[in-house]
Amino acid sequence: MGFRYRKSFKLAPGVRMNVSKSGVGYSVGGKGVRMTKRARGGVQTTVNLPGTGLGYTTGNGGPAPARRKPGRREAVASRQAARKAAVAEAEPQNGQPVSVRAPGKRWVAGSWYYVVLVGTAGTFAWLPFLHAAIRLKTAKARRLALIFGGLDLLVYVLLALTPQNSQGQVTDSPISTIGGLLAAGIIIGGCIALTPLRRMVYGGMPVEEPSQQLSADPAINAVLVARARRDEARSLAAADPLLARELCVGRPDLARSYDDGGLVDLNSAPAEVIAGLCGVSSDVAATVVAVRDRRGVPFANVDELFVMADIPVDVWDRIRDRAVLIP
Template sequence: MKGRWYYVVTVCSLGLLAWLPFVHAGTHLRRRSVTMLACGYGLATVVIGTLLAVTPTDENGKSTNSAVGVVGVLLMMATVALGCVQQSALRREVYSGAPPKDTVDPALAAALEARERRENARRIAARDPLLARDLKIGRPDLTRTFDDGGLVDLNSAAPRVIAESCDLPVSTGEDIAAVRPPGGFLTVDDVLSLAEIPVAAWDIIRDRAVTIPRPDWRA
């Protein structure tokens, strides 16, 4: 069984080398919590070593201070027991080849965060169009401080901005602007039915686009 040396080192050294398996696990898992455990057991080794060094002995080498000796022995036993328990899960994780649970690809995290920001901006636009316009949601061409995750407003953005935001040819952005009704599109799907847009581009438009009513719209 792989990783059994964790226990062997800890038990045979009476806890003095219990920190070593944690150092090994830390280099593989790259987690701060494991590094802190290694430091903790290293500190325990220093304390045990200090107790052993300061314990007075007689001419035969026997301890003459039973209290200090008992504390040292109890600390060794606790280090061995606790070390083996904590090493058990780490050993399986290191030798199973499983990736660390808290490792997230930065690109994936950024994409998911941007998607969440777009959904939040859409909720604002649906609930309060005036606030959405004040925040300049869907207008990456304007100076703003609110991060909408990369949305583009099909009712107000220029063709070039629409094309860049949705990764479309400029001509497609111009087609969208050309069929824009006086009051603006009601939904993104209205755009897909009115403009000549390749079906392959529908998903990205639904993901990146929003339709915010124009301020001069009349029922």
């Protein structure tokens, strides 16, 4: 953690000066039109039609270092490093040392999807799709479950119509050939369609064997687990924003099954959710929503919010701890 300083001063009606470690910026304008000069040199002009929700933003945010999306291995390594650091910082309770995760065999969560699909030669392909539809509750998952359920039903019909010889063995016929090709197509297409569904259901991250207790205090365990979930969800949102939206990361007010550890999406969450999760007053949460709506474009990072909104410095760390920004 480094030293940070940010302060916003009102110089005149509609004119504010923003001072931070990066330099001095200012913003001029009022309701409907505002021009912002950032400390790093970027100039942005925003025009909104009050009461309509329509707006237009032009300009740039100044030079910024290129960001590379973290891969899955990097995300896992980052999560494990954060977990080890948290364990090292945790103090032992009642004289019992803090234990770390025991090394063990790993497997990919949701691999049973492919086992069922391939192991049954596609005849039970509907089962993993049905499971995904129940867990995700999305129209796409339900549609795929119906499609593969119908294909399996067709396979069952073809199997029943396939002619057999006097010994009860299946004979070569056009029906058996069509059934075999259909089963092969179900296996190939099912593997392709199940890959994104598995990631959405299980988060796309490797699952480790049950670990030993991190601490003798369950309260510490709960905090560490929630922190690890937030780190995982942030990595997921950075690598695949569309998947994060499907999982409703940062939106506890929506129906979802994914646990993000208590994150809040400052680009879309309502004021009451921001106030509840970030532990700020309703006025601060309303300010965040007002600045977001007035700006008209998603925030790229939390610093942009702090520069544009008059938010008390003492709540910045609380907002950082819970914030996620999904474009």
